[in-house]
Amino acid sequence: MPPRFGAVITAMVTPFAPDGSLDLDAAVALARWLVEHGSDGLVLAGTTGEGPVLTDDEKLDLFRAVAEAVTAPVLAGTGSNHTAHSAELTRRAAGCGVAGALVVCPYYNRPSQAGIEAHLRAVAEASDLPVLVYDIPVRTGRKVSHDVLVRLAQDVRQVVGVKDAAGDPAGTARLIADAPDGFEVYCGDDGLTLPLLSVGAVGVISVEAHWAGPHLAEMIASYAKGDVAHARDVNQRLIPSHRFQSGDEAPNPIPAKAMMRALGLAVGQCRLPLGPAPEGLEARAQDVYAALNRG
Numbered sequence: 001m002p003p004r005f006g007a008v009i010t011a012m013v014t015p016f017a018p019d020g021s022l023d024l025d026a027a028v029a030l031a032r033w034l035v036e037h038g039s040d041g042l043v044l045a046g047t048t049g050e051g052p053v054l055t056d057d058e059k060l061d062l063f064r065a066v067a068e069a070v071t072a073p074v075l076a077g078t079g080s081n082h083t084a085h086s087a088e089l090t091r092r093a094a095g096c097g098v099a100g101a102l103v104v105c106p107y108y109n110r111p112s113q114a115g116i117e118a119h120l121r122a123v124a125e126a127s128d129l130p131v132l133v134y135d136i137p138v139r140t141g142r143k144v145s146h147d148v149l150v151r152l153a154q155d156v157r158q159v160v161g162v163k164d165a166a167g168d169p170a171g172t173a174r175l176i177a178d179a180p181d182g183f184e185v186y187c188g189d190d191g192l193t194l195p196l197l198s199v200g201a202v203g204v205i206s207v208e209a210h211w212a213g214p215h216l217a218e219m220i221a222s223y224a225k226g227d228v229a230h231a232r233d234v235n236q237r238l239i240p241s242h243r244f245q246s247g248d249e250a251p252n253p254i255p256a257k258a259m260m261r262a263l264g265l266a267v268g269q270c271r272l273p274l275g276p277a278p279e280g281l282e283a284r285a286q287d288v289y290a291a292l293n294r295g
Contacts, residue, residue, distance in 0.1 A: 003184055004130065004160060005073045005099065006040020007203035008216045009093040010211035012259060013253045014062065022058045026070040026266045029178035033070045033265060040203075042066065043102050045077035047139065047254040048207050054079075056089055060096055064138020073150035077104035078132060083119045088220065094127035101129045101198035102163060102205075107140035123156040131158045132205075136165035136188060149175055153183040163188040163205045173199035191242040194235045197223045205254055208241040211259050211289055227283045237292060244288045249278050259285040 012034060015026035031042055045059045054062070059076070067074045076093040078101045080086045090101050103123050105116055133152065134153040137143040143166060151160040164172050165188030168172055176185055176199060187196040187204040196204075197220065206252040209216055219234035244259075246252035253283065258277045260267045262285040269276040 002198040003040075003202040005075065005132075005186075005203075006219045008038055008209050008213050009041040009073075009075070009108055009203065009205045010034050010209040010213065011043045011188065011205050011207055013210070013256050013267050014045065014049045014054065016227060016271065018026055020268075020271060022054070022062065022086065023266070023268065024061060024065045024175075026268075027062055028100065030260065030265055030267060031066045031070050031074075033209065035070050035211065038043060038217050039072060040072040040217075041075065041211055043075045043077060043205055044098075044207075046102055046104075046134070047077075047078060047136075049238055050253065050271055050274070051077045053273075056092075059089065060092055063093050063096040063214060067099075073099045075102045075132065076129075077102050077108075079152040081106040081109050083122050084127075085117075086123045086276075090123050090131075091126045094129045097191065098129065100131060100160070101127070102132050102134050104134040104136065104141055105140045105144050107142070110141055113145045113148055114237070116142060117151065120144070120152055120159070121156055123151070124156050126131065127158070129158065131156075132161045132163050132184075132186065133159060133225035134163045134165070134188065135228075136163075137194060138165070138167070146171065146175055146178070150178050153179045161185060161202075164201070165189045167192065167201055167267070169195045172201065173217045176200035179278075189239070190245065194219065194223065194231060197231075206243045207256050208238065210256050211263065212238060212241050212292060216291065240288050240291060244284065250281055254278075255281060256277050258282045261278075262286045262289065 015023040078090040161184035223231040258281040
């Protein structure tokens with residue numbers, strides 16, 4: 001069976017106009033372009049979509065506009081470190097035509113595992129939307145424990161999978177072994193897509209899919225049919241993209257927006273605290289893209 005939301009899901013950047021306002025027309029144009037260039041699905045208002053600097057009204061307008069514009073599944077980034085707020089936003093997102101919600105582990109508060117589990121249960125149970133838990137301890141300061149993920153998968157019908165950015169392939173393998181059938185693991189770190197496919201991940205929620213969607217689809221399809229050597233070759237071609245997408249001087253999503261501008265798509269700059277791209281980043285983006293698609 002194909003993955004519920006597709007194999008290549010792009011964590012879409014959020015376009016802003018020159019004055020910093022949300023540009024819904026550009027968001028619709030970008031979403032359609034991504035679907036035409038290898039994206040099976042889209043995540044909106046996640047980390048790459050600058051969710052922390054969007055208002056709730058902006059998020060809901062974005063969810064509604066993009067879900068109406070594309071036939072691919074759209075996942076709404078509705079998680080935060082405020083349980084009641086996240087639950088209410090998830091409930092409201094369910095009325096916007098989205099296919100599911102991506103709910104991040106609560107950050108900054110540094111809750112216990114009991115608190116993390118209660119938070120994720122409350123948010124997931126706020127609507128009938130299928131929910132992917134987003135586990136990214138490097139950003140949240142907390143790992144969603146193996147036991148919590150397994151209990152959520154077993155007990156909460158809305159929890160259908162996880163975006164796994166924990167950087168622990170052995171732990172991912174154990175989760176896939178212990179979770180019920182139908183619970184889907186998506187890689188949440190482009191550089192680990194191939195390793196996580198090898199232990200049972202169904203696909204990737206990706207930054208580099210903005211410009212490398214067909215390559216990711218090729219790698220995943222090659223691995224699925226047993227052509228591991230070719231999948232490895234594709235992964236090696238993608239290594240410069242892995243390295244490009246984030247760094248100290250230009251954290252994600254600054255490089256992804258630079259790449260989109262280099263490809264002629266109107267996405268604007270990032271809002272503060274990320275701010276504009278450093279000089280020369282678009283030229284570097286052009287080099288990365290050209291090398292990836294050379295011969």
